[in-house]
Amino acid sequence: MTGKGGTGKTTVAAALALALAAEGRRVLLVEVEERQGIAQLFETEALPYEERRIASASGGGEVHALAIDAELAMLDYLDMFYKLGRAGRALRKLGAIDFATTVAPGLRDVLLTGKVCEAVRRKDKAGWPVYDSVVLDAPPTGRITRFLNVNDEVAGLARVGPIHNQAQAVMRVLKSPQTAIHLVTLLEEMPVQETLDGIAELRALGGLQLGGVFINRVRPGGVPEADLRAAAAGHVDEAEIALGLKAAGLADSQTLAAGLSIELAEHARNVALQEREQHELAAAGQPRYELPDLTDGIDLGALYRLAEVLREQGAA
Ligand SMILES: Nc1ncnc2c1ncn2[C@@H]1O[C@H](COP(=O)(O)OP(=O)(O)O)[C@@H](O)[C@H]1O
Ligand SMILES: [Mg+2]
Secondary structure, three states: OEEOOOOOHHHHHHHHHHHHOOOOOEEEEEEOOOOOHHHHHOOOOOOOOOOEEEEEEHHHEEEEEEEOOHHHHHHHHHHHHHOOOHHHHHHHHHOHHHHHHHHOHHHHHHHHHHHHHHHHHOEOOOOOEOOOEEEEEOOOHHHHHHHHOHHHHHHOOOOOOHHHHHHHHHHHHHHOOOOOEEEEEOOOHHHHHHHHHHHHHHHHHOOOOEEEEEEEEEOOOOOOHHHHHHHHOOOOOHHHHHHHHHHOOOOOHHHHHHHHHHHHHHHHHHHHHHHHHHHHHHHOOOOEEEEEOOOOOOOHHHHHHHHHHHHHOOOO
């Protein structure tokens, strides 16, 4: 799940994870940006670098969560391939790990995606995948192409050897039909533009499957089409509004009507803008899902509601 920062990437990733966990399925929700956004959303304590069950869904479904720490992932990795064990921790003290994870960003990304892909491929003793789905709250649209294109990223670092092989294995999972890249947006000019740019960039990269466009914070309409068109064109019948308000028993209906007329015209212009953005998103040709703007904010209950909305629309 990618998208412009602040559009609801973490919220929608969490809602999708819950939706996918319905009917007894097992889902892993992962974050890689070290912000503890998942813990906050699910109202639990900070997540360690360890998979934890954080929510349940219908039919015994479960959402597990993991906050990947790039440095610890590096130690894991060194352990796995070089059996460094304690020496790895010594490297960390020396600052060598810092170097690897901050100075070589390509390597950092391959460690993060590597950990996610490991969870995707992990099997239980009977040979079944441990998770039915893995949802990644990925970096924002501006960085997603580089993040996913780990092969090129580490090409300059390693042409052979375990890092190279790791990058190849990661790329195979990312490019398999098992993986889909979803984008979150708001119906506003900037996020929509970033979404369209992101889609174009990801398509240009080739081999990756684009998923849905998740339109977040959609506000309910409520005003009839014809009235909206008239209002957008500046034709608001203030006198009629005043009459209506008076009939409803409201005092000072004239002043109220004047204020409401201004708001209605503004609302109508907004709706028109949103329609234009909807059009542009539709032209991108990916499936679209809409999530309502929940004006009371996002708590655990709200997350379950968003998950339900996603299921109703067939997103999970
Ligand atoms: N559908 C929604 N309705 C109401 N508030 C939302 C909705 N989606 C996200 N938010 C709020 O918007 C803010 C940004 O969401 P967040 O998921 O943290 O975005 P991002 O991960 O893209 O930075 C948060 O305060 C969140 O509670
Ligand atoms: Mg976030």
